[in-house]
Each structure stands twice: as C-alpha cells, then as structure tokens.
Amino acid sequence: MSHLLTFRYGGLVLEDKRSWPVFVPIANAFLPTQALVLLKQHQGRASRCVVRVGDLVREGALIGKADEGGAAAIHAPVPGIVKDIRPVRVSAGGPCSAVEILLQGNFDRLGKREERYIWTSMSRTDMIQTLRERGVVEMDEPGRPIVDMLASRKSPPILLLNCIESEPYLRTENAVLHECLKAVLEGLAILNRLLEPARTIVALEPHQEKELGEERLRVLSGIEAPVELIRARQKYPQDLPNQLLAAINGGRKKQGIGELFIIRPSTALAIYEAIVLAKPVIERFVTIAGGSIKHPAVLKARIGTPIGDLVEECGGFLGQPEKILLGGPLRGQPVHDLDAPLTKQTGAVLALTSEETNRSSKVACIRCGRCADVCPERLLPVEIYRRLDKNRTEDAHAIGLSSCTLCGACGYSCPSRLALVEAFATGQAARELRR
Amino acid sequence: MSRVTKTLVGAAPHIHAKQSTASLAWGSSLLLVPAFLWGLYCFKLAAVLPVVAAISAAILGELLIGLARKAFTLGDGTAFLTGLLVGLSMPPGVPLQVPILSALFAICLIKGAFGGLGANWMNPALAGVVFALLNWPAEMGTWKWPSHLTGVVGVSGASPLGFVHSKFATEAGGGDALSLLGASGFSFSGLDRSITAFLNNDLLGHLGVSLPSGYMDILIGNKAGAIGELSGLLLLAASIVLIARRIIRWEIPASIFASFAVLVWIFGGIPFGNGYFSGDILFEVLSGSFILVSFFMATDPVTSPSTPGGRILYGLAIGGLTFIIRRFGSGAEGVAFAVVIMNCFVPAIGKLELAGRINRTETLHE
C-alpha cells in the first residue's frame, strides 16, 4: 500500500504554510492570570453554571453541568476565585455565558505525579460515565460530546483516527502525535473497545509515516484487530468525512457517512486523559501561526486563556494582521479582538496579513466555473449562488445545496470574491429553520 | 501586550487564490500587447488610431453606465479589454467612427443594458465586431499591406483569406490556397523565402515533404489583415501564457481547433477541385481572426459554459459553425459569427451541465 489515496472530484492543492521547524518540543503556555471559560464549548446548548461569583474553585472543578444531549461538562482550567459570570461575544453568533476565574491558590495536578487507572478492567458503563463527567467532546468543530457520538451509532462503524490537517498552517494534530503518540493510541484502543468497530483505520499525511509505521502502530496501540493505514495525498479538504470515505473507497464515495466514526488525535488524547488519568478537558494543543506572528509555534495551553496571551508568548505581532482566526484559514472563525478565549475546539489561532488573505473587492460573478472545478461534492456553486441571490432557496436545495459541506474551496477560488460560503450557510440555515 | 487596532471579521474562507476578476482581465490585455506592437510596426499610425479610439469609447461607455448605476467599474479591466479587442479586430486605417460606435455598442448595449459585467449573454467585444461587419461591410473589408513589405504606407489589397475565398465563387480549378495566391501576384517576403528554404532543405527534406512558400509569411504576420490578427505566431505565444497562467482554460480553443481542423481537412479541398481529405488546415487556421477569437474571445468566461464538458461541447460547435460560415457564407470572418451564435446556446448548455452534475451527485450519495 505505497501509493497515496485521495478523493476524485475537485479539491485544492494549497501551499503548505508549515515551513517553521516541525518537531520542536512543545512549550507549555504560561498559565492565564485570568481565564475566561465559555459555558458552551460543544455543539449543543450552553451548560448550566454551577458556581457563583466569589466562589473558590479548584483546578478541574466542575463549573458547568450538562443537562441535555449535545452539551458537555465544563471544568475550571485553573484554581482561583470566580470573579465574574457574564455574557461575552465571541466571533459569529450570539453572546455566550462565560465564567471568569482569577488565578489563585494551589494546583492539584501541576507538577504532581500522575496516577494511572487501568481501563482494561473497567466496565463499559463506567467508562462512558467517566467520559461524560470529564466533559470529553470532539476537540474540533462542531464539538459533539463523545458520549453522544457513541450513543448515536448504529451498526459497527469504521473507527478512523484522522491525523490529516489539510488546511494550511495547521500543525496541531501533528504535534499531538509527536508528543503523545502512546497516549493517542491508547485513546484509540479505548474507543476500539467501546465501539467494537468493523475496521480500525488511521488516516495519515505522507510525512507522518515515519512516526506511524504499520508495525509501530500495532505494537503501540495494543489493539488486537489489525489497524489499517491510509496515506492520503495533500489536497484540501481531504480531512472532511466525505473525502476521507472517498479515499478509503478508492476515489468515490460509495457509502453513507454514518458508518464512519472519526476522531482527531487531540480527541483520542482527551479520551485517554479522561479515563486513564481521570483528568477533565482543561488544556489542549494549539497552533499559533500566520504571517503576523513573530515566532509561530504549537503550544499546550489551558482552556480559557485569552488568545492575546498566546500570541504574546509567540513574540507578539509582526506588523498589522488583517484577520485573526480561531481555526484554519478555510473553515475557521474570525474574532473581533484578542480577549477571545481558547476553547476545547480551538485547534489554531492564526493572524494573517493581507498578502496571505489575497482579499480584493467583490465584483459580479463572471461565470468562470472555477468554483465548479474545485467543489469536492461535485456541485455547481455558481448555480446555487445565483438561485440564493434571487431568494430562491428551495431551487438552490433542489440542485444540491444540502450536500454542501461548507468546505470553502469554491470561495477560495472565486476570482470575483463572492461570499459563496456565507450564502450557502445562510441558505442551509433558512431551511433548517422552516423544518 | 501588543494590541491590534482593527481586524476584519468577514466570513470564511479567509484566504483566496491570487487570481481576481480584475487580474484576469488586465492579464489578457497585457498578453495582447505583442500582437498590437506587430500591428503598429506594420501599419504605423493606421494601427494606433482605431485601437485608441475603441479603447477610449469603451472606457467612456463604461463610465457613463457607471454614472447611471453609481458604480465605478473601470478597475475590473473588462471594459478596457473589450475596447482593446474591438480595436485589434479593425482593419488598419478604418474610419474612426467604426471602432468608436462598435465599442460603444458593445459596452452600452450588449454589456450595460443587461446589467453590467456577468449579466450579458453575448460577448461584448465580438458583438461589437459583428456590429461593425454588418454595418460597414465595405470599410471592414478594406485591407492594407504592411508598410515594410511594400515600402510605402497605405498600399491596399485583399487579405489572403478574403482573396482565396472570393475565388471560390468565380474560378474553380485545381491548385491550393497558396498557389492561388502566388499566381495572382501576391508576393512573399524574403524572410519567408529564406525560412521556407531552410526548413525544406535542412529539416523537412529528410522526411520527404516540402513546405510551399507563403506559410511563413502568414504565420509571422507578413500579410494584410486586421491590426491585431496578423501574427499567428505572437498570438499563439501569448495563448500559451494564457493557458499556463490559468487565465483561460484549454478546452474551448482546443475543441474549436479540433472540429474546425477535421472539417477543413475532409471538405476544405473541394472548392479547389481537389476532392475529400485534402484541405489546407494550416492556411485556414492561421488566416483571419481564427486564433485571436478562439483564444481571447470565445474563452470569455461570462459567455461560455462553466464546466469542462460544457466548454468542449461549446468549442466543437463553434469550430463546426466556423467552417460552415467560412465555406458557404459571404464573409471570411466566420469565427466571429460562430461564437456569437453559440453564445445564445450557452444557457441551454448550462441546463445540460446542471443535469449531468445532479445525476452524478445523486449516485454518489446513494
């Protein structure tokens, strides 16, 4: 299995912006003196706040309780005093309640020897309960709670560890693999036990192969069933479910995506830490990069750290950034200011210069078809856009709007800089609303 | 801590390809400069005036439309390109009202009246050229010989293509395009003679074929013709850059050439009394506006299909129509008419493209 797999239709070959040194030891970011912890760090509704202003919280104490599906428990990333509970506005969307914690007191974990729990003797119910209590969610968007994902699967799925980061600049998963390979694979083994999947697959970028050869994988994971390796070509958006499925199926997407159970190395690490180290999700690896960052790096930082602190730790800004993003340059969220806190889903903080964004003013669609060339779902974005532009939402759905994954490939390629993805997201939401 | 004053929060994606609609249009204009310079060398002032007039008229028209709509759109480069293309399609020394009115017609009526860039269904530049051909057939059919060939400026004569095709009606009889030209007193340049001799003696001779004189003149542009259409060589070189830089896609010119060449090869010899499969592809392709139109005008994104399959269908049809119009029509400018006709079918091709994609998407999602 030496050749590289990929999906057949569309896609972008993007310049890899990860030219900074690859495997430096990952630095632990400084602890934030003030952590701002959002009560919604998952797909569903915000969790219920269980602390009051003035409360003393310990590191890892529960501060947000999940009352319904889609929500997950939230924990205090640092010990301290609850200074404020207030709504904050982060990126797009409405305001979200957040708990502000002033760093104070002793750490229960930092610098202490970690105790390890032997999970092989735990029952399935115990493990699921533990995952729920520790607030384990997908460590990237949309942030579904792991327990929900486990509960909703039907037939034995294909368990897939998705190590591919096909957006430029991102290097978070790479770093996680490098620093915590054993833990990631143990997390995978735990999931393997919980899911009893039909196949277990690790999807890799070619350069990760040295670290993750087949033999190594088998030995390290301790999974008895064979673990398959898929080496994928560097093409955007190879890391999305449909395109992963296409790579597995030799180009075309043949099965529904319900059968794939995809997790990121970061998520596998969180599962491992929750079960083996009894640790809630209070920190994560995050890429700090972009042309406006003086010394790009991957940091291990506490949830709730203001992104400004992280930027500062990377030497601050180099000139004026044009855009600051949480996440990758194609699917990430722009933020207004540097007070936005790190969340469980924030894989990257990017500060891009205008040379990198290549923004130019919007002009009319010239029907050039570049969007159709790159659409990995083989849609005709130009036609969908024209219908939405005339408020013909249903017609837009009739020609495939609902299968758009909002990957952004069309918007990237459009020479007229039309806000295609924004229009498609609005069109999809309009239909959801009517249902 | 370092603060940033203001960052943008526009929607994803946050990075874009370098190409913009403006860079595409200005890029095409830039690549037409060599062909214009050759026209300038051949015709001096007679080449400059029509081009300048057409560009000025196009810019003026775009400004007027812009004023009416309160949108300043000159920066997108498309009006300049339209003007330049109209100008380059003019015969040298044409009365200036021809390029001016044609460019105004293109910008104000074809492009502006339908709602500006992207909303027009016919290529403005070509519509302008066709407008000129229909309104001023005499002026549009008066050609000049390049001054460096005749020694004086302003000697008029027929273009090779027009001449050869005009003979179809009157003189049947054996031969081919070039011998017809030669026999009628078209003199070929010294350059042509030396290159042809070199090719025949040193290269082709070993293969047992020989190239008659005349082709080199036609390829380089030593002939009578429109200002920007003379040099197939320079236009082809620019087209390679167009495709390599992905300003245009290869499908349209390639498929126009394919269907046109096949038809010429099969039927093109008949008017000369030579029977099937004896057509002169090289002469037909290098003559008239074939290259300029197929690479620079038929590829206008607004008025051509948006998928590879659609573009191939479109190109094949243009090639076929061009052959029919050149063979049976009155004028030699078949390709311009063919593209304008096919512009009308782009929406229909669009329906086919959509149906094709939707069916395939459904099977993908089973």
Ligand code: SF4
């Ligand atoms: S890429 Fe942009 S300009 Fe080109 S057809 Fe698509 S939407 Fe229109």
Ligand code: SF4
């Ligand atoms: S955002 Fe949607 S329409 Fe655009 S390329 Fe991606 S899947 Fe296709």
